[in-house]
Amino acid sequence: MTQDIEQLERIASQIRRDVLRMIHAPKSGHTGGSLGCADLMTALYFSVMEHNPKEFSIDGVDEDLFFLSNGHIAPVWYSTLARSGYFPIEELGTLRKLGTRLQGHPTTHDELPGIRISSGSLGQGISVAAGAALAKKLNGDEKTVFVLTGDGESDEGQIWEAAMFAAGRKIDNLIAITDYNGLQIDGPTDEVMPLGNLRAKWEAFGWTVLETNGNNMKELLETLILAKNELGKGKPVFILMHTIMGKGVDFMENKHHWHGTAPNDEQLQLALNQLEETLGDY
Numbered sequence: 001m002t003q004d005i006e007q008l009e010r011i012a013s014q015i016r017r018d019v020l021r022m023i024h025a026p027k028s029g030h031t032g033g034s035l036g037c038a039d040l041m042t043a044l045y046f047s048v049m050e051h052n053p054k055e056f057s058i059d060g061v062d063e064d065l066f067f068l069s070n071g072h073i074a075p076v077w078y079s080t081l082a083r084s085g086y087f088p089i090e091e092l093g094t095l096r097k098l099g100t101r102l103q104g105h106p107t108t109h110d111e112l113p114g115i116r117i118s119s120g121s122l123g124q125g126i127s128v129a130a131g132a133a134l135a136k137k138l139n140g141d142e143k144t145v146f147v148l149t150g151d152g153e154s155d156e157g158q159i160w161e162a163a164m165f166a167a168g169r170k171i172d173n174l175i176a177i178t179d180y181n182g183l184q185i186d187g188p189t190d191e192v193m194p195l196g197n198l199r200a201k202w203e204a205f206g207w208t209v210l211e212t213n214g215n216n217m218k219e220l221l222e223t224l225i226l227a228k229n230e231l232g233k234g235k236p237v238f239i240l241m242h243t244i245m246g247k248g249v250d251f252m253e254n255k256h257h258w259h260g261t262a263p264n265d266e267q268l269q270l271a272l273n274q275l276e277e278t279l280g281d282y
Contacts, residue, residue: 005218010278011083012042012217016248017275018079018092018282024268026096029104032245032258033150034076036181040148040214040241041080048224050143053085056113064143065132067117069125070150070179071105072260078102081114082282089282123156125149126176130166130236133174144228148177152184155193160205166236167206174236175227176207179214181245183256199240207238214241248275 015038023029045051049064068077075095082089087101094100101110105120117128129147136143153159166174178198186192202209208230212223220241227237245259246252249271263271 005221008042008046008221009039009217010276011046012038013248013276014279014281015042015076015079015083017272017277018083019075020249020263020268020271020275021281022075022079022092022095022102023262024265025093027262027264028096029075029262030072030260031075031262032183032252032256032260033070033073033179033181035249035252036243036245036247037073037076037148037179037214038247039217039220040177040179040243041076043217043221043224044146045080045084047221048228049146053081053113056086058116060116060132060143061139062141062143065116065129065145067125067129067132067145067147068106068119069128069147070122070153071118071120073150074102074104074106074120077106077114081112083279086114087112092282122150122153123158126159126162126166129174129176130162130169130171133166133171133236134169136173137171142173144173144175144231146175146177148179150184151178151180151182151189151195151198152192154178154195154198163202163205163207163238170234171236172232172234175224175231175239176236177239177241179243180240181243181254183245183254183259185256185259187256202238202240206235208233208235209238209240211240212242214243215247250274 019034095102101112106115107118133145252258
């Protein structure tokens with residue numbers, strides 16, 4: 001694993017290229033959030049998390065676990081998993097095709113390495129992560145559980161039930177992250193369902209709360225390391241991660257239209273021209 005900022009940024013650039021090409025091929029998929037979270041996924045899998053791509057096990061004993069609650073951004077997760085060695089990179093070209101292991105939302109029935117739950121039914125991820133983290137505590141497993149949610153997902157009541165449970169049970173080996181780009185499928189979150197002060201809400205629910213720029217690799221990495229250092233103190237940790245939807249492609253940035261829109265041929269080329277190919281396209 002690497003902690004070199006420049007190298008991590010280069011990996012994130014390749015993952016963004018993968019995302020665009022993956023979604024372009026079937027003309028279907030969730031582009032905006034996938035691009036926005038490329039830096040986080042890179043930081044987690046290539047620097048912060050202790051995990052074993054070569055010997056994946058569904059129970060994840062003695063390794064860090066990651067759960068993707070907002071499963072519609074599966075393309076960025078698939079690319080990250082492939083690039084970190086969970087399955088062949090060439091398989092990225094099968095996204096959303098008939099019979100593929102790379103469904104539009106993560107599934108478990110095809111036993112794709114790296115995937116431990118089916119997800120994308122919004123609101124459920126923190127509950128699953130809290131259960132996994134509690135199991136680790138009960139089993140004497142000192143590793144960490146991470147979970148990513150979307151800001152629009154905070155509209156779901158189950159998010160807050162899980163927040164109460166994790167704090168109430170002092171599940172202090174759990175780090176929950178919300179991708180806060182201010183946009184969801186129908187428009188700005190402040191118009192669809194105003195979220196108010198999310199930092200204050202999570203603090204009121206009993207979590208240790210950190211805030212970071214999810215598209216600044218140095219700051220993001222420092223925050224993730226700080227979050228791990230805050231574990232074991234009787235509270236779960238929450239990171240409010242500010243990102244830009246469509247990050248890296250100027251005509252996609254901060255536009256909710258790109259939440260679930262695939263680029264056409266011309267748009268794909270324009271987008272790829274803005275992102276460096278660093279690891280070789282699949």
